[in-house]
Amino acid sequence: MRCALVRPAHRSSGYDEGTQECLGIGYVGAVLRERGHEVVVVDAEMEKLADREAFERVAASDPGLIGFSVMSEDALDSLRRLARDLREAFPRAHLTAGGNLPSFDPEWILRLCPGIDSVIRFEGERPLLELAERLRSGRDFRAVPPAASVDDLDALPFPIRDTLPIALKNGWMAPISSSRGCHARCSFCAVHRFNLDPARPWRFRSPAGVADEIDGLVADFGVREVNFVDDDFIGNRKQGQPRARELAAELIRRGLKVGFSLQCRAEWIDRATFRPLKAAGLRMVFFGVEAVDEESRRRYGKPQSRELVRRTLELLDELDVYAHVGFIMFNPWTRLEDVREAVEFLRDIGHLNIHTATNFLQLSPGTPLLEPLAAGGMAFREPHGGYRWSFADPRTASVKAVFDRVLWPQFPAWYESLMAKWSVLTARRSDERCAHDLRRMDDLVHDVAIRTLDAIESDPGVDLFALVRELSERTACAARS
Numbered sequence: 117m118r119c120a121l122v123r124p125a126h127r128s129s130g131y132d133e134g135t136q137e138c139l140g141i142g143y144v145g146a147v148l149r150e151r152g153h154e155v156v157v158v159d160a161e162m163e164k165l166a167d168r169e170a171f172e173r174v175a176a177s178d179p180g181l182i183g184f185s186v187m188s189e190d191a192l193d194s195l196r197r198l199a200r201d202l203r204e205a206f207p208r209a210h211l212t213a214g215g216n217l218p219s220f221d222p223e224w225i226l227r228l229c230p231g232i233d234s235v236i237r238f239e240g241e242r243p244l245l246e247l248a249e250r251l252r253s254g255r256d257f258r259a260v261p262p263a264a265s266v267d268d269l270d271a272l273p274f275p276i277r278d279t280l281p282i283a284l285k286n287g288w289m290a291p292i293s294s295s296r297g298c299h300a301r302c303s304f305c306a307v308h309r310f311n312l313d314p315a316r317p318w319r320f321r322s323p324a325g326v327a328d329e330i331d332g333l334v335a336d337f338g339v340r341e342v343n344f345v346d347d348d349f350i351g352n353r354k355q356g357q358p359r360a361r362e363l364a365a366e367l368i369r370r371g372l373k374v375g376f377s378l379q380c381r382a383e384w385i386d387r388a389t390f391r392p393l394k395a396a397g398l399r400m401v402f403f404g405v406e407a408v409d410e411e412s413r414r415r416y417g418k419p420q421s422r423e424l425v426r427r428t429l430e431l432l433d434e435l436d437v438y439a440h441v442g443f444i445m446f447n448p449w450t451r452l453e454d455v456r457e458a459v460e461f462l463r464d465i466g467h468l469n470i471h472t473a474t475n476f477l478q479l480s481p482g483t484p485l486l487e488p489l490a491a492g493g494m495a496f497r498e499p500h501g502g503y504r505w506s507f508a509d510p511r512t513a514s515v516k517a518v519f520d521r522v523l524w525p526q527f528p529a530w531y532e533s534l535m536a537k538w539s540v541l542t543a544r545r546s547d548e549r550c551a552h553d554l555r556r557m558d559d560l561v562h563d564v565a566i567r568t569l570d571a572i573e574s575d576p577g578v579d580l581f582a583l584v585r586e587l588s589e590r591t592a593c594a595a596r597s
C-alpha cells in the first residue's frame with residue numbers, strides 16, 4: 117500500500133524556526149516499510165511548506181493511506197485544510213490521524229476534520245500496520261484491535277530518517293528515543309496516561325540497541341550530536357541507572373564520540389551515573405523544577421525539595437554538564453507571594469530567565485489538572501482547540517500580563533543568545549559574549565519582575581498601561597546598552 121505520513125505545519129509561536137525530526141512518523145513509518153508498504157514522508161512543519169505545497173507533495177505520491185501526526189492544537193488549522201483537500205482529491209484513500217492530541221481527544225479531531233476516517237490512539241506502530249494490512253487486503257478497518265503499549269521496544273525497527281538530512285542542515289540534533297513513559301504522575305503532564313501498561317509505566321531499550329542506532333546515525337548521516345527525547349531518560353534507580361551506566365560504557369567502548377542531551381527527574385541525577393554519562397558525551401540535562409511554594413508543588417504532584425534542586429545543579433556544574441530547568445511560574449491559584457518566592461529562588465540558582473519567569477500551566481488534553489479545572493468552570497476550550505484558564509486572584513493575572521507584555525518582546529533576542537550559547541557549548545569552547553548577553557537579560561527579568569510585584573502589591577488598581585510603558589522603555593534601553 118502507498119502511504120503518505122504527514123506532519124502538518126503549526127501555527128507559528130514566533131520563534132520556533134525549523135524543528136527537529138518527528139520521531140513519531142519515523143517509528144510508524146519504519147514498521148510500514150519493514151512490511152513492504154511504500155512510505156513517503158511530508159513534514160510541512162520542518163520544511164515550512166504552505167498547505168498547497170504539502171498537498172501537492174502528498175498528492176504526487178498517489179496514496180491509499182494518509183496518516184497525519186498531530187502533537188498539539190497548533191497543527192489543527194493546517195490539518196483541517198489538508199484533510200479537506202486530500203479527501204476531495206482522493207475519495208478512496210483512508211485518512212487517519214495519530215499522535216498526542218488525537219490520542220486524548222479523538223472525537224474532537226473527527227468532528228473538526230470530517231474528511232478523516234479514523235484516529236489511532238497512543239503508540240501507533242501496531243495499529244497503523246494492522247490498518248494498512250487490512251486496507252491492502254480489503255478487510256474492515258474498524259476491526260483494528262484497540263491500542264496497547266509496545267511491550268518490547270528492542271523489537272521495533274529503528275525509525276526511518278527521511279527528514280534527518282534537512283533537520284541536520286537546519287542545525288538540529290538527531291532525536292532518539294531510548295525509553296517510553298515515566299513512573300511519576302505529575303498533574304500537569306499526560307505522559308503517564310499515554311502509557312497503557314500499568315505494570316510497566318517506564319519501558320526501556322537495551323544499551324546495545326541504543327548504541328547500534330547511534331552507530332547507524334553516525335555512519336549513515338555523519339551525526340555528531342543526539343537528543344534523547346525520553347520523558348525520563350533514567351526512569352528509576354533499580355533498572356534505569358544501571359542501564360544508563362551500561363549505555364555510557366557501550367558508547368565509550370565503541371569509540372562513538374557523539375555529544376548528547378537528555379531529560380530526567382532530578383532525583384535520579386547522581387555522581388555514580390552522571391560521571392560515566394559525561395565521559396560518554398553528555399552535554400546538557402533538562403529537569404523540571406516546576407514550583408517552589410508548597411501549594412503549587414502539592415497541586416503539581418511534584419514534591420521535590422529545594423535542596424535536591426540545588427544539589428543537582430551543583431553536581432551538574434561540577435561535571436561541566438549544562439543544566440536547563442523547567443518551571444511553571446503561573447497556575448490558576450498562584451499568589452503574588454508565590455511569584456516573588458519563585459523569582460528569588462530562580463535568581464539564586466541562576467535560572468531566572470524570560471522563559472522560567474513567564475511560563476504558565478499548559479492544559480493539553482489528557483493532563484489530569486484539566487479535568488477539575490474544566491469541571492469548576494476555570495478552564496475553557498478556545499475556538500482553535502487549546503485550553504485557556506483563569507486566575508483565582510486578579511492581581512496575579514495583572515502580574516502575568518505585565519511580564520508577558522514587557523518580557524516577551526525580548527524573547528527572540530534571549531532565545532538567540534541561548535541557542536548561540538548552546539551551540540558554543542556543544543562545540544566545546546567558551547564564549548563570554550553569549551554568557552554576558554544572557555546574564556544581562558536575566559538581570560533585566562529580575563528587575564522587571566520585582567518592580568511589577570512591588571507596584572501591584574502596593575496598589576492593585578495601578579495603571580497597568582503606564583507600568584508596561586515604563587518597564588518596556590527601561591527594558592528596551594537596557595537591551596540596547
Ligand code: B12
Pocket residue numbers: 121126127135136137138139140141143144182183184185186187188189190191212213214215216217220236238239240241244291293305306307310345346347478480481482483
Ligand atoms: C520532541 C518533542 C517536541 C518537539 C516536536 C517534535 C515532534 N513533533 O516530534 C517540539 C520541541 C517542537 C515540541 C513542541 C511541543 N510539545 Co512536545 N514533545 C516532544 C517530546 C519530548 C518527544 C516527542 C517524540 O519524539 N517522542 C517519541 C515518539 C516515538 O513518540 P510520539 O511522538 O508520541 O509518537 C508515537 C505516537 O504519538 C503515535 N504517533 C505519532 N505520530 C503518528 C502518526 C500516525 C499516522 C499514527 C498512526 C501514530 C502516530 O505513534 C508514535 C509511535 O508510538 C514529547 C515527549 C515524549 N517523550 O513523547 C513532548 C510532548 C509530546 N510535547 C508536548 C507538548 C505539550 C508540546 C508543546 C505544546 C509545548 C509548548 N507549550 O509549546 C509544543 C507543541 C508543538 C506544536 N507546535 O504542536 C507534550 C504533549 C502533551 C500531551 N497532550 O500529551 C509532551 C508529551 C511532553 C510532556 N511531557 O508533556 N515537542
Ligand code: SF4
Pocket residue numbers: 298299300301302305306307308347348381404
Ligand atoms: S512531568 Fe516529567 S516526571 Fe512528571 S509525569 Fe511528566 S514526564 Fe514524568
